[in-house]
Amino acid sequence: MPGHIQDRWYKSETTPSGKTARVKTDRHGTGMRYRARYVAPDGSERSRSFPDKQKRLADSWLTQIAADLARGQYVDPAAGKVSFKQYATTWLASQTTEESTIDAIDQRLRLHIFPHIGSRAMSAFTPGHIRAWCRALQDDGLAPSYQRVIFANVSAVFGAALDDGVIAKNPCRASSVRPPKRETRKLTVWSEERVHAVREALPGPYRHVVELGAGCGLRQGEIFGLAVDEVDFLGGTVHVVRQVKMVKARLVFAPPKGGKVRDVPLSDAVSFALAEHITQCPPQEVTLPWRTPDGPPVTASLLFYSRERKAVNRNYFNMRIWKPGLVAAGVIPQREAGQRFQSSREHGMHALRHFYASVLLDAGENIKALAEYLGHSDPGFTLRTYTHLMPNSQARARKAVDRVFRKETDPDDGPQTAHGGS
Numbered sequence: 001m002p003g004h005i006q007d008r009w010y011k012s013e014t015t016p017s018g019k020t021a022r023v024k025t026d027r028h029g030t031g032m033r034y035r036a037r038y039v040a041p042d043g044s045e046r047s048r049s050f051p052d053k054q055k056r057l058a059d060s061w062l063t064q065i066a067a068d069l070a071r072g073q074y075v076d077p078a079a080g081k082v083s084f085k086q087y088a089t090t091w092l093a094s095q096t097t098e099e100s101t102i103d104a105i106d107q108r109l110r111l112h113i114f115p116h117i118g119s120r121a122m123s124a125f126t127p128g129h130i131r132a133w134c135r136a137l138q139d140d141g142l143a144p145s146y147q148r149v150i151f152a153n154v155s156a157v158f159g160a161a162l163d164d165g166v167i168a169k170n171p172c173r174a175s176s177v178r179p180p181k182r183e184t185r186k187l188t189v190w191s192e193e194r195v196h197a198v199r200e201a202l203p204g205p206y207r208h209v210v211e212l213g214a215g216c217g218l219r220q221g222e223i224f225g226l227a228v229d230e231v232d233f234l235g236g237t238v239h240v241v242r243q244v245k246m247v248k249a250r251l252v253f254a255p256p257k258g259g260k261v262r263d264v265p266l267s268d269a270v271s272f273a274l275a276e277h278i279t280q281c282p283p284q285e286v287t288l289p290w291r292t293p294d295g296p297p298v299t300a301s302l303l304f305y306s307r308e309r310k311a312v313n314r315n316y317f318n319m320r321i322w323k324p325g326l327v328a329a330g331v332i333p334q335r336e337a338g339q340r341f342q343s344s345r346e347h348g349m350h351a352l353r354h355f356y357a358s359v360l361l362d363a364g365e366n367i368k369a370l371a372e373y374l375g376h377s378d379p380g381f382t383l384r385t386y387t388h389l390m391p392n393s394q395a396r397a398r399k400a401v402d403r404v405f406r407k408e409t410d411p412d413d414g415p416q417t418a419h420g421g422s
Contacts, residue, residue: 003036003037003038003039003062003065004036004037005034005035005036005037005055005058005059005062006034006035006036006037007033007034007055008025008027008031008032008033008034008035009024009025009027009028009029009033009052010022010023010024010025010028011023011025031049032049032050032051033050033051033052033054033055034049034050034051034052034054034055034058035047035048035049035050036048036049036050036058036059036061036062038062038065038066040074040076041069041074046076046077048061048077074165075123075165075166075167075168076165076166077123081121081122081123082121082122082166083118083119083120083121083122084113084114084117084118084119084120084121084122084125084157085114085118085119087122087157087161087166088109088113088114088118088157089109091157091160091161092105092106092109098254098291099247099248099291099292100245100246100247100254103247103248105153108149108150108153109153112137112140112142112150113150113153113154116133116136117129117133117154122158122161122166122167123166123167125158125167125171126171127171127174127176127177129171130154130171130172130174130177131176131177131178133154134147134151134177134178134179134180137150137151137180138180143183143345144180144181144182144183145182145183147180148179148180148182151172151179151180152179154172155170155172155173158170158171158172158173186388187346187354187385187386187388187389188346189351189354189355189358189389190351190352190354190355194329194331195210195214195352195355197329197330197331198210198325198326198329198331199211200329201324201325201326201328201329202321202322202325203321203325204280204281205280205281205304206304206317206321207277208273208274208276208277209223209304209349210352211269211270211273211274212226212238212270212274213349213352213353213355213356214352214353214355214356214359215267215269215270215273215356216238216264216265216266216270216356216373217264217352217353217356217357217373217374217375218238218240218264218353219243219256219257219349219350219353219375220314220317220348220349220350221243221244221245221257221314222240222242222243222256222375223304223349224243224244224302224304224311224312224314224317225242225243225244225253225300225302225311226238226240226242226302226303226304227242227283227300227301227302227303228278228283228301228302228303229301230242231266231271231274231303232266233266233271233274233275235266236265236266236267236268236271237263237264237265237266238263238264238265238266239261239263240256240261240262240263240264240375241255241256241261242254242255242256242300243255243256243257244288244311244312244314246313246314246315247291247292247293248293250289250293251288251310251311251313252288252289252290252291252292252293252295253288253289253290253291253298253300254290254291255291256375257375258375258377260375260376260377262372262373262375264373265373274303277303278303281303281304283301283302283303284301284302284305284309285299285300285301285302286299286300286301286302286305286309286310286311287299288311318348318349319341322348322349323341326347327341331347332347353374354386356373356374357370357374357382357385357386357389358386358389360373361386361389361390362389367379367382367383367386370382370386
C-alpha cells in the first residue's frame with residue numbers, strides 16, 4: 001500500500017500506565033472522518049477525504065491508486081481539473097508543425113470547439129459529451145470533411161492529455177463515438193471546353209494560370225509562387241520549389257505542401273503559353289518572409305503578381321478574379337446585388353489539378369508517376385482520389401483477350417476446303 005488512512009475523529013494517546021488508548025479529537029463528529037493519503041510519482045503528497053462509515057470505500061480507493069501506480073496508469077486527480085480550453089491552448093503552443101497549420105488549428109478551436117466544450121474540466125468528459133458536440137457540428141451545417149478535421153484536432157488534444165497523465169481515457173476513442181462520416185462524393189472533372197472557357201474569361205495577366213493548373217497540376221499557391229528561373233523551357237520541366245501562403249493574415253513564401261519539392265513535365269503547349277505570358281507580363285521581383293511573418297526575406301522573380309507588383313493574395317484573387325471568371329464562363333451564376341457568390345468549392349482552382357490528373361490517367365500514366373507530379377507523398381491517396389477516373393478495366397480486358405484469340409481468316413481455310421479433304 002503506497003499510503004495510509006487517517007481517522008480525523010480519533011487519535012492514539014499513551015496513558016500514564018503506558019498503554020495506548022484511542023481518544024476523541026477536537027474534530028470528532030464534524031466534517032469528513034477519513035483521509036486517504038499517498039505519495040504521487042512526483043514526490044508530492046495527495047489525499048482524498050471520506051465521510052463517517054466509509055472507511056471501506058477509502059481502502060478501495062487507495063488500493064486502486066496502488067494498482068494504477070504499479071501498472072503505470074496513474075492519473076493525478078488534480079491535473080484533470082484543468083479545462084479543455086486551458087489544456088488545448090498550452091498544447092497548441094507546444095506544437096512544432098508549420099505556422100500556417102497552427103494558425104488553422106487555432107481558428108478551429110476558437111470557432112467550433114471552445115464555445116461548445118472549452119469550459120469543461122478534462123477529467124469530466126464522457127463519450128456522451130463528445131457525441132453531443134459532434135451533433136452540434138453537424139447541425140451547424142459544416143462540410144463533413146471539415147467536421148472530420150475538427151474532430152481530429154479534438155482527439156489529438158485528448159490524446160496528448162492521455163500521454164501527459166491528465167486523463168485516463170480519450171473520450172473520442174470510445175466505441176460509442178462515431179467520427180463524422182467521410183464524404184463519398186466522386187470528383188466531377190471539368191470538360192476541355194470548360195477549361196478553355198474559363199481561361200478565356202480570366203483577365204490577361206492571370207489567363208495563363210489555367211495552363212499551369214490544368215497542364216502541370218500545380219496548386220494555386222504553387223502557381224503564385226512560381227519564378228521564371230524555375231521554368232526549364234529547354235529541358236521541358238517545371239521545378240516546383242515554392243508556394244505563396246497566408247500565415248496570420250500575412251503572405252509568406254514557403255516550401256510546397258508537405259515540403260515536397262518536385263519536377264513536373266512541361267509540355268510544348270504550356271511552354272508556348274508561358275512564353276507568351278512572359279512577353280506580355282515580364283516577371284516581377286517580389287520579396288516575402290520565409291515560412292513565417294518574421295522569417296528571413298526571400299526574393300523571387302514571380303510570373304504572376306498583383307497590380308501593385310506584389311505577391312497575389314489568394315482571397316483577393318478568388319473573389320475578384322476567379323469567381324467573376326467562372327460567371328463569365330457560365331460555370332456559376334451571377335451573384336445578386338449585395339450577396340456573396342454561390343458556394344463553388346468543386347469549382348475552385350483545384351479543379352484544374354483534377355483535370356490534369358484525368359488527362360494523364362486517360363493517357364495511361366501510372367499512379368506512382370501521377371502522385372509524384374501532383375506532389376502527393378502517398379500514391380495510395382492519389383489512387384483513392386482518382387481511381388474512378390481510370391480507364392475502364394473491363395474494356396481493356398476485352399481488348400487484351402481479343403488480341404490473343406482473334407485470327408485472320410485464311411481464304412484457303414473455308415468450308416469448301418474442309419469438304420474437299422474428306
